[in-house]
Structure formats: C-alpha cells, structure tokens
Amino acid sequence: MSGALWTPELAVLRGFPTEAERQQWKQEGITSSESGSFLQLLLEGNYEAMFFNSVTQNIFNSTMKTEEKIDSYLEKQIVTFLDHSIDLDKTERQQLIFLLGVSSLQLFVQSNWTGPPVDLHPQDFLPSVLMQQFNEVKGLDAVVLSMLILDGESVYSLTSKPILLLLARVILVNLRHKLTAIQAEEILRQELEKKETPSLYCLLGDVLRDHSCYDKAWELSRHRSARAQRSKALLHLRHKEFQECVECFERSVKINPMQLGVWFSLGCAYLALEDYGGSAKAFQRCVTLEPDNAEAWNNLSTSYIRLKQKVKAFRTLQEALKCNYEHWQIWENYILTSTDVGEFSEAIKAYHRLLDLRDKYKDVQVLKILVKAVSDGMTDRGGNVATSLKGKLQELFGRVTSRMTNDGEIWRLYAQVYGNGQSEKPEENEKQLFIDVASGEVSMELADEVAAMDALVTELQDLSNQFRNQY
Helix, strand or coil, rough: CCCCCCCCCHHHHHHHCHHHHHHHHHHHHHHHHHHHHHHHHHHHHHHHHHHCHHHHHEEEECCCCCCCCCCHHHHHHHHHHHHCCCCHHHHHHHHHHHHHHHHHHHHHHCCCCHHCCCCCHHHHHHCHHHHHCCCCHHHHHHHHHCCCCCCEEEECCCCCHHHHHHHHHHHHHHCCCCCCCCCHHHHHHHHHHCCCCCCHHHHHHHHHCCHHHHHHHHHHHHCCCCHHHHHHHHHHHHCCCHHHHHHHHHHHHHHHHCCHHHHHHHHHHHHHHHCHHHHHHHHHHHEEEEEECCHHHHHHHHHHCCCCCHHHHHHHHHHHHCCCCCCCHHHHEEEEHHHHCCCCHHHHHHHHHHHHHHCCCCCCHHHHHHHHHHCCCCCCCCCCCCHHHHHHCCCCHHHHHCCCCCHHHHHHHHHHHCCCCCCHHHHHHHHHHCCCCCCEEECHHHHHHHHHHHHHHHHHHHHHHHHHCCC
C-alpha cells in the first residue's frame, strides 16, 4: 500500500475540497465508505462527532491496566485497531486513524485559540477505569501536560484539553510509520508540478520542516503571505532561534494583525531576548484581542516589571486575576508587586488567597514588609496610614501560625505586630515564651499541645475564610 495515494489527502491538508474533488470522490465511492463519513465530518468542521462515532468509541473502549500510562494506552489501542481489526480493510483503517489525528489537532487549536468552545470531554471517549484514577479532569490534565514536555520545555500550564494534543501526537508523530497509505509529501509534490502556489509550499514546509519551502511561498506571494512568515517563525522558535523568530512574526502580524496566537508567541520570543518593550507591545495586543487571556495579562505585567513600570504591572495583574482567580503563580506575582508599590491591603488579601490555594504557602520577606509598614505607620500608595491594617494583619498571622506552628521567625514577626513583642492576648505571649531563641523552634514538650490547639483554630479560620470569599 506504500505507493498508493488517497485522493482526499490534499483537501484534508488544504482544509477544504474543490468542486472537482467532490465529484471525483463521488465517482470513486469515497464518500460512501466509513472513512468517507469521517472525511465529511472533518471538512464540515464537526470534529466532535468523530469522537462519538461507534468506530472511535470501540477503539478506546477496552480494559486498561491500573498502572498503564495514558500515552501507552492510546498507542496500544490504535496499533491494535490498525493491525488486527477485521471490520475494515487495512487502507481504510489507516485513513480513519489519520483523520482522527487531524481532528484531534484541529479541536485542540479550536479549544485554545480560534474558538468556539469545544464541547468534548475526556470521559466522552476514554474508558471509565482511566477517569477513576483521577479525582477530577484537572488531575488528568496535569498528567497529560507532564507527558507533553518537548526539548525540556513544558506546555503552558493552563492549556485547555491537552489530551487532544497528546492523541494527535500519538497518531501523527509516534505512529506515522504505521500510516503507510498516507503520502502527504508525495501528494504535495505532485500538485506543485501542476501549479506552484504559496499555500502548497507552506504545507510542504510543514511536512518537511524546511525553511526553504516557506521562503519559496513568501517569494511566490510577493511578500504578502502572513502564513509563510508565521510558519517560518514557529520553526525558528522550535530551535530557540529567537531573533530570527521575532523578525518573521513581525512580518506576519504586519500583514494580518488579528493573529492572537502569533502576538502571544511573539511576546514570549521577545521575553527570551530580554526585549521587554517588544514583549509589552505584543502582550498588549493579545489582551486587546482577547481581554480574558489571563496568561497574556500576567506576561504583560512581567514586561512592565522589567521596564520598572511597577504601577502598570500592579494594574495589569489585577486584570489577570479577574480572568483566572485560581492561578497561584499570578497571585504570587500580585503579592510581590503589591508590596513593592505600597498596596499593603492588597498584599494581605493576596496572602490569604495564596493560603487558600497552597496550604503551606510561606513568604517571610512579604510578612516582614507588612509588619514594618504597620509598625512604622508607613503610608500606602493611596496615602493611607498602614497602622489601620493592624487588625487585618493580626488575622493573617493567626491563620499563618495555625498552619506553621513551629516557625519561630513567623512567631517573632507576629509578636512585633502587637508592639514590644507583647500581644493583647495573654495566650499569644505564652507561646512566645516557649520559643527557643537560638533555633527558632517551639519547645518539643509544647509542640503537641500547640498543634492540637491550632487544629481547632485552623478549622474555624478556614470556615471564616469561606464566608469571606463569598462576598
């Protein structure tokens, strides 16, 4: 089968069929086959339907060993279908799997960049025993993301539906040697012999990962192909050739400025070059095109911090948190920026949120700044005296010490909030007496009693925080 060509391959690569191709498929009976129904769904953009098809459901509806890795399971099931299924002939099985891989990639792009939202979930096509290994889909996503590390680089942690990218990689990369009936390069070269076009050369560049193909497309387009420069930039980015990457991206967005993903990648490349003016401009365009892109807001704030525009960074992080209230790294950036610009009340709020998200969160430097601000009566960015935050800071320390009962440094800071190391509450002073000044540890004979007492405090304060977060 290695010499055979599948007629619809070019249309799949192009993304749409010509009328002549449709007529040819009819004559050859392609549309009436199982792979033909998949092809129709793909060209209509109805990618989700392919995953609900009985063929796809049967491929993945099999017993899975508890200790089996997800990528190994996917690969095993697909190989089993390709090599041993008796319901379809070998060529059609390969065509079906190829179309499933392309659809997986299309859905991943749709979910993360182009929209609309994808209404497909892992449990819709993966076996229940796999889903039972995780308390929630986020757990599965974390495992999948760890498998998608490439050249030491991890995938963006907030990527949506990474299982689709993993499946596409298994089919189109790991198992491409099994798809002998699919001859993309040969088809493209045959079409180029008929007529050279920029889009065909871009597709050939994608297959071969060859800069010269994109250069040819650029010349043929008379320097008007945003696609050629975008693809060339992505190839440079893959090889960490950041200067060449930004030059190509800049040409691409100059032709088509509505490319959200390109602006984001351009910003990341500028960050790698430590060109923070360039990254700020790129991420600003990102949030203009997609105002709820939390990662773009976060990266924009990083650019402002590097440019020493800290107030801009603070405001930008506030926008980032509106988009994603659960992202602890954004909260960590927010707390540091808040203390830096004198937004002490916001820093206290951020510390509480970090304790919600990370049970043992600890930043002594931030606590020192807050204690000094309250103790010395410093003014915040709005001109208010920080002494007014004493009660809120005491509440924060009460929560922190309930979770870190043996940290002498934090207890000493707690005492300073009250002045002269003395609390208005006798029990707090009693705790201070049993801290070893040299080691900073709570005496062993009292450690158990402290832990038991503070377990109750933790429970009450967590309940209080739940009520507070509702308003």
